[in-house]
Every structure is written in structure tokens, then in C-alpha cells.
Amino acid sequence: MRKINTECCVLGAGPAGLAAALELSKKGIKDIVIVEKNSIVGGLSRTEIRDNYRFDVGPHRFFTKNKEINALWHNTLGKDFIPVERLTRIYYKNKFFNYPIKAGDVVTKLGPVELFHAMASFALAKLKPKTEENTFEEWISNRFGTKLFNTFFKTYTEKVWGIPCNEIGAEWAAQRIKGLDIIEVIKNSFGTRSQKKIKTLVDQFDYPLLGAGQMYEAWADKIHAAGAEILLSTSVKKFNLKDSAIASVICVTPSGEEVEIIANQYFSSIPLTHFFKLTDGFSDEKINRAVNALYYRDHITVDLLIDEINVFPDQWIYIHSPEVKMARIANYNNFSKKMVNHENKTALSVEYFAFQTEELWKTSDNDLIELAKDELKFMGLADREKVVKAWVVRETESYPTYYLGFKEHYETLKNEIGKFTNLYPVGRGGMYKYNNQDHSIMSGLLAARNYLTKGEDPYNLWDINEDAEYHESAARENKTS
Numbered sequence: 199m200r201k202i203n204t205e206c207c208v209l210g211a212g213p214a215g216l217a218a219a220l221e222l223s224k225k226g227i228k229d230i231v232i233v234e235k236n237s238i239v240g241g242l243s244r245t246e247i248r249d250n251y252r253f254d255v256g257p258h259r260f261f262t263k264n265k266e267i268n269a270l271w272h273n274t275l276g277k278d279f280i281p282v283e284r285l286t287r288i289y290y291k292n293k294f295f296n297y298p299i300k301a302g303d304v305v306t307k308l309g310p311v312e313l314f315h316a317m318a319s320f321a322l323a324k325l326k327p328k329t330e331e332n333t334f335e336e337w338i339s340n341r342f343g344t345k346l347f348n349t350f351f352k353t354y355t356e357k358v359w360g361i362p363c364n365e366i367g368a369e370w371a372a373q374r375i376k377g378l379d380i381i382e383v384i385k386n387s388f389g390t391r392s393q394k395k396i397k398t399l400v401d402q403f404d405y406p407l408l409g410a411g412q413m414y415e416a417w418a419d420k421i422h423a424a425g426a427e428i429l430l431s432t433s434v435k436k437f438n439l440k441d442s443a444i445a446s447v448i449c450v451t452p453s454g455e456e457v458e459i460i461a462n463q464y465f466s467s468i469p470l471t472h473f474f475k476l477t478d479g480f481s482d483e484k485i486n487r488a489v490n491a492l493y494y495r496d497h498i499t500v501d502l503l504i505d506e507i508n509v510f511p512d513q514w515i516y517i518h519s520p521e522v523k524m525a526r527i528a529n530y531n532n533f534s535k536k537m538v539n540h541e542n543k544t545a546l547s548v549e550y551f552a553f554q555t556e557e558l559w560k561t562s563d564n565d566l567i568e569l570a571k572d573e574l575k576f577m578g579l580a581d582r583e584k585v586v587k588a589w590v591v592r593e594t595e596s597y598p599t600y601y602l603g604f605k606e607h608y609e610t611l612k613n614e615i616g617k618f619t620n621l622y623p624v625g626r627g628g629m630y631k632y633n634n635q636d637h638s639i640m641s642g643l644l645a646a647r648n649y650l651t652k653g654e655d656p657y658n659l660w661d662i663n664e665d666a667e668y669h670e671s672a673a674r675e676n677k678t679s
């Protein structure tokens with residue numbers, strides 16, 4: 199078996215892995231090998247090119263409160279990183295509601311009966327809030343009332359996660375829509391929002407001219423130019439362990455050749471549970487239970503080329519209607535005109551969420567394309583015959599699932615992986631954290647900085663908070679827990 203000796207080995211070339219490699223190479227480390235199973239870099243934030251049209255894996259907006267990451271993105275792409283005025287709506291009962299919800303819009307479109315119901319259930323939520331806020335349903339209902347929860351949150355959320363909202367932990371709501379309640383919605387509707395930036399209300403975001411992946415392709419070029427080797431279409435198949443360290447990693451290249459990589463330090467952004475499954479096994483029953491208990495939701499994008507322009511004005515639409523299986527639809531013409539290579543065509547992506555055991559996942563690509571066409575027609579967005587080409591992209595382990603009770607298993611694996619002396623787990627799948635790009639990038643940057651301190655490890659990567667502001671507070675406090 200071919201052996202590669204290197205100082206640092208990075209597993210996964212998504213934002214987290216590439217951020218680690220970028221930081222290491224900036225600090226003069228040239229001896230880096232990056233292993234990536236896909237044929238292009240960017241991970242979930244990559245951009246696939248089909249017939250010269252560009253599609254992300256679901257829509258990706260760039261937004262962060264972290265000044266360092268914001269500067270890094272801007273410095274990487276300069277003029278190619280453009281501001282986009284956000285328009286996103288919710289499709290529910292044949293109507294399009296603004297998202298974030300606007301009070302006036304809800305009042306005019308909901309109709310008097312549903313509006314009365316919404317106001318009554320909101321009043322009830324305020325007078326008699328649920329005492330426990332353990333689940334997504336409890337968290338949202340306490341802030342909006344059950345009627346608005348059912349109308350604007352329930353169906354989409356259940357499509358995404360594949361489990362009922364009363365089995366989804368409140369952590370997800372707190373992370374995704376932190377700070378949002380009806381008062382903020384009303385203030386936002388009348389343009390009197392408070393100074394605090396609520397992620398879900400942000401009305402402008404940045405975006406690379408050529409798609410989200412352009413950012414990470416640029417990073418990969420820099421890392422490669424600084425001397426690192428990037429092995430694409432190469433999968434990690436096994437971790438060889440020795441005591442509390444990783445002795446080597448076995449990978450399989452596109453030709454089927456096995457390669458053994460022996461490194462001083464490993465940075466892993468491959469799914470946390472896979473790390474445990476790709477070893478010779480752990481004898482501790484608690485660990486094995488945790489490995490089997492934690493699971494990810496998988497994701498399908500049906501990319502469609504439409505022979506029409508102005509299909510809809512939004513960057514994306516959340517589909518709350520239970521009559522269709524699609525959860526969201528994105529229009530890349532409204533992100534950047536450079537995503538489409540023909541002025542009379544539109545590049546759309548329709549998203550479905552499924553577990554690999556579900557019928558939807560097992561449906562053939564052709565049938566998924568037919569389903570997407572039917573659903574577009576049903577919602578009055580595009581006629582079937584306007585779809586001139588279509589492609590399907592499947593992504594496994596896309597959403598680490600914050601189901602009720604996941605924390606106990608998460609803590610078990612977090613503690614166990616933390617015992618390895620030459621491994622930093624990083625990123626969304628790698629740390630089982632529902633990260634946006636910025637948190638993943640921060641985990642990669644800080645892991646690299648930990649390594650560069652040669653054992654001091656001043657940053658606790660697990661403490662990176664949901665707004666990726668960690669670095670600023672970490673710099674002030676030097677070290678948290």
C-alpha cells in the first residue's frame with residue numbers, strides 16, 4: 199500500500215477543513231494533505247456546474263456576525279462577493295407570505311377567520327404559556343401561539359427533519375431563530391427593529407458571483423499554491439488507532455488504490471458517527487449505543503433548467519403546504535446573474551429531505567425530476583414543458599438531527615473523541631452541530647490555531663456559539679471552559 203507521510207492531514211474539503219488548511223498554510227505549514235470524497239471542493243457549500251449553469255446544494259446565503267470571517271470572505275473574492283437584497287417568502291394554501299413574517303402581510307392574506315384564530319391563540323400563549331420549553335413546538339408556540347406555529351413553522355420543519363415538531367429539541371429553534379418573537383416581527387414590519395441583529399431577519403446578504411462554491415475553490419487554490427496536496431474523489435475508509443492517538447488513515451483513490459496517510463495531526467470534518475464506525479470498534483457499550491443513536495437527515499436537490507425568465511422574484515421560497523413534498527425552492531438567477539449562462543433561462547433547485555431508508559430517497563432520479571415538475575405545476579410556478587433539463591444531487595448526512603434526547607449521546611461521543619491526542623473534530627458533520635458556514639469556518643480556524651500553539655490548545659472548539667462570535671469573546675477571555 200502506498201504511504202504518505204505528512205505533518206497535517208485534513209479530512210473533508212468543506213468550509214471547515216479548508217479553513218483549517220488555509221490557516222495552517224498562512225502560518226507557514228506546507229506539509230498538508232487534504233482528503234475529499236467529492237470531485238470538487240466546498241462540501242455542502244459547493245457549487246455544481248451543469249451545462250455551464252450553476253447550482254448550489256440548496257440556497258446558500260453568506261451572513262456572519264464575526265468580523266474576522268466577514269473580512270476573510272471579502273478579501274478572498276473582492277468585487278466577486280456581491281450584496282444581494284433578500285426576498286424570501288412562505289408558500290401556504292396557495293398564497294405567498296413574506297418571510298420573515300410581516301404583520302401587515304399576515305393580516306391581509308390570512309383572512310378574517312384564520313386571523314382571529316391566530317390572535318386568540320397568541321393571546322392564550324401569553325396568558326398561559328407552556329411551562330416547559332423542551333421542544334421546537336413549545337418554543338415557537340410560546341412566542342407566536344399555536345395557530346401561527348401551525349401555519350408558518352410546523353410543516354416545513356417536519357419536512358426538513360422527518361420527525362414531529364414535538365420530538366425536535368428546542369435547541370434548534372434557539373439556534374436558528376434566536377431572538378425572534380412576535381414583538382420583533384411587528385417592529386420589523388414597521389421598520390423599527392431594535393439594534394440587535396436577528397439572523398433570520400437579515401434583509402441583505404452577500405454572495406459569490408459564481409455561487410457559494412467559488413469561495414471555497416478560491417481557498418483551495420491558495421492552499422494548493424502554498425504547497426498542500428488535495429486528494430479529490432478520495433474517501434476515508436479506515437482510522438487505525440494506537441492507544442489514544444490516530445496512527446494512520448486509510449483512503450481509497452478514484453482508481454481504487456488504497457493509500458495510508460500517516461500524519462502528526464488530523465483535522466476531521468467527516469460525520470462524527472462515521473469516525474467511530476470507521477475504526478476497529480470500541481468495546482464500551484455506551485459509545486456504541488451513542489454511535490447508533492445519533493443520526494443525520496439526508497438531502498436531495500433537483501436542479502432544473504427552465505426555458506423562461508422571471509419565474510419568481512425570490513431567492514428562495516419555503517414550501518409549508520403539506521400537499522407537496524418539496525420543502526424549498528431556490529432561483530439562482532436572483533442570487534447572481536452569472537449563475538446562468540443564457541439570458542432567457544432560469545436555474546432553479548427544488549429541495550427534498552429524506553432518510554436513506556425512506557421511499558423518497560430510493561426514488562430514481564427520473565422519477566424525482568417528474569415529481570419536481572408536477573409540484574412546480576401544482577403550485578403554479580412553471581409548466582412541465584418549460585423544464586428543458588434536470589439533474590439530481592444527493593447529499594447524505596446533511597443535517598445533524600437535534601431530536602429530543604440527542605444530547606446525552608452527543609456528549610458521550612464528544613467526550614470520547616476529545617480523548618484523542620492528535621485529532622481535532624471540526625465542522626458541521628464532524629462535530630454534530632447544526633452549523634452555518636461561519637461556525638464551521640471558525641471551528642477550522644481555531645483548530646489550526648490550537649495546533650500551532652503546540653499543545654496549549656487555548657480554544658475550546660465545542661464552545662463556538664451559534665453566531666460564531668466566539669473568537670471575539672475568546673480573545674477577551676483567552677479561554678472558556
Ligand SMILES: Cc1cc2nc3c(=O)[nH]c(=O)nc-3n(C[C@H](O)[C@H](O)[C@H](O)COP(=O)(O)OP(=O)(O)OC[C@H]3O[C@@H](n4cnc5c(N)ncnc54)[C@H](O)[C@@H]3O)c2cc1C
Nearest residue numbers: 210212213214235241242256258259434625626634635638
Ligand atoms: C440545504 C442546505 C442549505 C444551507 N444553507 C446555508 C446558508 O444559507 N448559509 C450558511 O452559512 N450555511 C448554509 N448551510 C450550511 C453549510 O452548508 C455548512 O455549514 C457548511 O458547508 C459546513 O461546512 P463543513 O466543512 O463543516 O462541512 P461540509 O460542508 O459537510 O464538508 C465536509 C466534507 O467532508 C467530506 N467527507 C465526508 N465524508 C468523507 C469521507 N469518508 N472521506 C472523504 N471526505 C469526506 C464531504 O464530502 C464534504 O466535502 C446549508 C446547508 C444545507 C445542507
